[in-house]
Amino acid sequence: xxxxxxxxxxxxxxxxxxxxxxxxxxxxxxxxxxxxxxxxxxxxxxxxxxxxxxxxxxxxxxxxxxxxxxxxxxxxxxxxxxxxxxxxxxxxxxxxxxxxxxxxxxxxx
Amino acid sequence: xxxxxxxxxxxxxxxxxxxxxxxxxxxxxxxxxxxxxxxxxxxxxxxxxxxxxxxxxxxxxxxxxxxxxxxxxxxxxxxxxxxxxxxxxxxxxxxxxxxxxxxxxxxxx
Numbered sequence: 001x002x003x004x005x006x007x008x009x010x011x012x013x014x015x016x017x018x019x020x021x022x023x024x025x026x027x028x029x030x031x032x033x034x035x036x037x038x039x040x041x042x043x044x045x046x047x048x049x050x051x052x053x054x055x056x057x058x059x060x061x062x063x064x065x066x067x068x069x070x071x072x073x074x075x076x077x078x079x080x081x082x083x084x085x086x087x088x089x090x091x092x093x094x095x096x097x098x099x100x101x102x103x104x105x106x107x108x109x
Numbered sequence: 110x111x112x113x114x115x116x117x118x119x120x121x122x123x124x125x126x127x128x129x130x131x132x133x134x135x136x137x138x139x140x141x142x143x144x145x146x147x148x149x150x151x152x153x154x155x156x157x158x159x160x161x162x163x164x165x166x167x168x169x170x171x172x173x174x175x176x177x178x179x180x181x182x183x184x185x186x187x188x189x190x191x192x193x194x195x196x197x198x199x200x201x202x203x204x205x206x207x208x209x210x211x212x213x214x215x216x217x218x
Contacts (some may be wrong), residue, residue, distance in 0.1 A: 009126060017177035057137040068126035071180060078187075078218055085214040094203035109187055 005031070011062040014071050023058045030055055082106050114140070122172040123180050132167045139164055191215050 009031045016024055029035045029043060030051075037055075041048040066072050086106055089099055118140045125133055138144045139151060139160075146164075150157040175181050195215055198208055 015178070018174075035187075069124070069178070069180065071178065081214050081218055085211050088207055088211045088214070091207055092201065092204055095201055098138050098197055098200055102194050102197045105197070109190055 008059050008062060011066055011072060014075075015062050015065045017063060019058065019061070023054070023061075026051060026054050029057055078109060082109055117168050117171060120175055120181060123184075124171050124174045127172070127174060128167065132163070135160060135163050136167055181187075189218060191218055 012027050012031055016027070019027070026040060029040045030037075035043065037048050037051050040051045044051065046054075079088065086103055089103055089106075092099055121136050121140055125136070128136070135149060135153065138149045139146075144152065146157050146160050149160045153160065154164075195212055198212055198215075201208055
């Protein structure tokens with residue numbers, strides 16, 4: 001459950017610019033401010049069920065965006081490859097200055 | 110003009126999964142099959158003006174997606190950084206096997 005919430009939060013972080021203000025507001029209260037459904041319902045002035053439905057629909061939307069654009073998948077893949085390249089770099093002893101420079105570049109990727 | 114067409118074609122390549130079938134069809138005929146507006150109008154069975162409006166709207170949509178998600182900007186940035194890292198790697202002489210391995214990883218980024 002926590003893992004699923006973390007995954008949705010990461011998708012929200014990437015795709016929130018594609019959401020409406022209302023979608024962003026409810027997602028933000030739930031995922032970033034950690035409010036309960038009841039608390040959000042009171043804050044926004046709708047029923048708890050409406051908040052629940054809204055969250056479910058927005059989560060599905062975020063998953064659909066990821067299925068189509070795969071930004072998160074690309075980020076995970078690159079993160080693995082950068083770790084692998086960095087670990088290979090660590091094994092080189094010659095010319096530390098250049099190696100440090102390459103590692104700095106990799107950190108920006 | 111060619112540069113602008115190339116830029117839109119690259120955005121289309123990234124964001125086409127977010128377009129409707131009609132949007133994809135007209136963009137595909139124009140950008141990938143290089144048909145003229147008149148030829149597309151005949152193919153799709155609408156006016157030349159309708160094709161033009163459709164292309165303009167879809168181009169704007171693609172630019173909006175890029176402004177929000179910046180996938181293309183990120184790709185260009187990474188491409189520059191990978192070239193820089195690879196060029197630094199070239200200067201290292203020691204342990205060619207490891208360096209070749211790192212370069213292979215960078216190519217996958």
